Amino acid sequence: MSEDETEAQEAGPRGERIAKWLARAGIASRRDAEKLIEEGRVTLNGQPVDTPATFVKPGDSVSVGGKVVSAPEHTRLFRYHKPDGLVTTHKDPEGRRTVFEELPEGLPRLVSVGRLDLTSEGLLLLTNDGALSRKLELPGNGWVRRYRARVHGQVDERALAYLARGVTIEGVAYGPIEAGLDSRQGTNAWLTVSLTEGKNREVRRVLQHLGLTVTRLIRTAYGPFQLGTLPRGAVEEVNAKVMREQLGLDAPPRVKRGIDLAKEKSSEPKPEALARSRPAKPPRARNAAESLGRDWGGPGKGDGPGRR
Numbered sequence: 001m002s003e004d005e006t007e008a009q010e011a012g013p014r015g016e017r018i019a020k021w022l023a024r025a026g027i028a029s030r031r032d033a034e035k036l037i038e039e040g041r042v043t044l045n046g047q048p049v050d051t052p053a054t055f056v057k058p059g060d061s062v063s064v065g066g067k068v069v070s071a072p073e074h075t076r077l078f079r080y081h082k083p084d085g086l087v088t089t090h091k092d093p094e095g096r097r098t099v100f101e102e103l104p105e106g107l108p109r110l111v112s113v114g115r116l117d118l119t120s121e122g123l124l125l126l127t128n129d130g131a132l133s134r135k136l137e138l139p140g141n142g143w144v145r146r147y148r149a150r151v152h153g154q155v156d157e158r159a160l161a162y163l164a165r166g167v168t169i170e171g172v173a174y175g176p177i178e179a180g181l182d183s184r185q186g187t188n189a190w191l192t193v194s195l196t197e198g199k200n201r202e203v204r205r206v207l208q209h210l211g212l213t214v215t216r217l218i219r220t221a222y223g224p225f226q227l228g229t230l231p232r233g234a235v236e237e238v239n240a241k242v243m244r245e246q247l248g249l250d251a252p253p254r255v256k257r258g259i260d261l262a263k264e265k266s267s268e269p270k271p272e273a274l275a276r277s278r279p280a281k282p283p284r285a286r287n288a289a290e291s292l293g294r295d296w297g298g299p300g301k302g303d304g305p306g307r308r
Contacts, residue, residue, distance in 0.1 A: 023130030122219035143223030
């Protein structure tokens, strides 16, 4: 029996544990919701909540930091093409632009499934359900995260193959990584890198260990969900059929809430974008270069190590 099923049995008519309720409302992950409770920032029907074991029933009023929290909606999931230059957080103490500040208006409060660092770009999954976010982040689900990496340096394909056995760098153990060479031009190359965990800056650190400097990093897939042709900065909701097929979740038909999420097109990924948890074989060099516009820093010129 799953954790969610166990909690559902325990809750019964008492309702739902408040930390899980807050996570589903998109306020924070369940763990962070528990921290909010410990800090005394959560109230239920006007009374301070001092334990995550508190239950919320329909009609109850929950507030965080003095602000009333709307009851959780049905679970929704979105694909977002994150540009580089944005941090994956709601507020940045350094004043940098954030993913959530750049999202179109009309969306529910969302949390990210994992993160992409400031200089990384590509597919970022967003959901209004913090519990789902936590579940999809777990390495145990076996979902492959696939990246395209532009690197500067001499690529040793034998060293890339070595990564499939896992590697330990400065005391940090990284699991098996599949890395393949797609194309090369001088001292620059495009690689496809696939892994099933998401440690901080893992791709960059592992490739740096091989003497390669990552000058561009694009996430192209997260489990069955793919970046595909989603435009840079665009957000598109995953429809109910895909939610059922890929996550086993029931989701209501998409409702446009002040924003045309797909511009009258279906948000369901193309059939080829639903390649379950195993990544497709790395694209041939010609196709890989074409799909990324042969971005070597300028037409007919080599690309230096500058952009991170």
